[in-house]
Amino acid sequence: MRQSITVKAWCERYLTERGTGWSDITRKSYHYLVRCHIVLGIGEIALEQLTSQRIQRFYDWLARGGLGGYSIRCVHLLLRRCLNEACREGLIPQNPAKSCVVPQPEPLPDIPLRLGQIQRYLIAAEKQNILPLVYVGLTSGLRQKELLSLKWSDFDGQGRIHKGKRLLAIDQKAMRLLRDEYSLHPDREEVFLNPKTGRPYLLHEFYYLHQKVLKAARLHPISFRELARNCKGVEL
Template sequence: MFPPHWVPKIFLCGFTEGMDEGLSNTPLKAFAICLIVACGLHGNNTHHSPPGRKHMFAIRLEGSCMAKRKAANGEGTVFFRKRDRKWVCEIIVGRDPTTGKKQVIRFAHERKAEVSAWRVQKLAELRQGNLVAKPSEQTVQEFMEHWISTTLVHEVKPSTVNLYREMLRYYIGPGLGKVPLAKLTPQMVAAFYHKLMSDGLSPRSTQIVHACLRRALQQAVDWQLIPKNPVAAVKKPRSEQKEFTALTPEQVKRFLDAARESRLHALFTLAVLTGMRLGELLGLRWQDVDLDKGTITVAQILERVGSSFRFNSPKTKASRRTFELPAACIQALRRWRREQAEERMRVGPAWAHPELVFTTTLGTPLSHWNVTKRDFRAVLEKAGLPRIRFHDLRHTAATLMLDQGVPVHVVSRVLGHASVTVTLQVYAHVLEQKKKEAARAIDEFLAAHGE
């Protein structure tokens, strides 16, 4: 079967191979080594070596473990490590998000049964998504700062990035920032929410914190820094029904009368009669206003980003809308266009934004703070009205439209709600009152006809 000069070599190879299992470091093995060397098996005599065996001796001397027998993909590898006489299991659990290298976990034990049990347990955890190679040593604060500055800035608008930074600075950082990312639990998150609301933070603001934290930690899961998102197991804080103040028709008249003496009279008229948001009004361009057709298109907003401002597109498809204007709004805009033209002539080429409908006296964008805290409050005070939020003008417009019998779906479109459902939820009490009025109207009709 083999050439005669192979037989002693093959015999000795098999002999020492068997000794590897139980005769390590014995005189008998030393004797075998000498015989192998004498026979020329160890050396450069590769011409006469049995196929595939020429480096066997070197492997047996230098190797510290048996050859690994690879299991099926995703099943791990079990082998015997001779240097410490232990069975070892290796499982690939993923790849490093930065280097792309395989991430491996290992377990060693004298008993193969223990290693097999560990392998079964870890493979089950891996399939359930509960296993990572090396849990992150970062704190929540460190991870979120890195994630916001390197990843989030490329995914969302600057105003959203600023919101996340504010949530981290004022709430998440002080509450959970020092907690190691890998040790954050659902119980800790739930207790954190409870403390926020106990300290006076509104449910709505707590919901925003929840959304920020959940998104951030989901990224940590995707990067295989933690096995599961602890925030996903915590229910979103329930928000209370929003309370708002809507001006009565008589108060609206007083408000409009007082606003006529304000430089921003057209802005306040649009706000209280159409329900446009402040950012939509400050970003409004003349090219989006058609006074001949009596329509307006919301195509741009001015959003606040920290201490600066930025023009952007409306956040949702529903927010980008075109609707007809009441006659009072058309009249106010015509008057304002003449007044603004006079201001531009006085300033000349230095006028910064000729395309904007509402600007400062130098043509620069208006400040959200100045409009709401200074100009708006001045009009309220002049009209003798209670101090309300600027956003309550939006609620006032919606209430006026519903009171006048404007269909809900039309009101929803004018306001730029994502769906009619939103309008129904926000103004449920107004619609309930309309139902009662409808019932009384039917009763009056029947009474008038002798029913």
């Protein structure tokens, strides 16, 4: 007879066995979602006792606790992947997460920022001591995961960043900010680290950091990706 396994134990096993091919940021983000949300809400339930109704109550509980629709969707997608694997292993007959209704993230207003508003954002970022991070992110064309995992070895010494098959140019201000950053931490492999953890920012950490800067700059909600689009062709 197969021994019962809890949701916590199975998710942790899934991350350990399947995470070898993931990027460092993806792996840490998944571990965060499991540790801080899934384990706290349904971690002690046995896999075979986990129902769609129980998962739905779990999502509702996350929403009542203030977790946003985007974050709940991230939890759902990871939980569904874990339970899909449990189905393939024969631990459960079907995936109870598939029929759950996930809160949809509220669409952000498509209101482009004016130059003065973008400047306010950069000033607020400088006060938070993260101007190099956000300026490079807004002007280089890097994806967020690429930005957060950026290493000094990704630069070619001519103001360009190599990421996979892409070669991205950075402007003079970005180069100056990066030189200053390097002078502060010449022995560090990564370009940007979270001072609270001493490690690269995770996606959710960067998300909340962006929200904090928006609030300090008194700007309406806008995604970092959309903000970067606003910065194209603008002299900052």
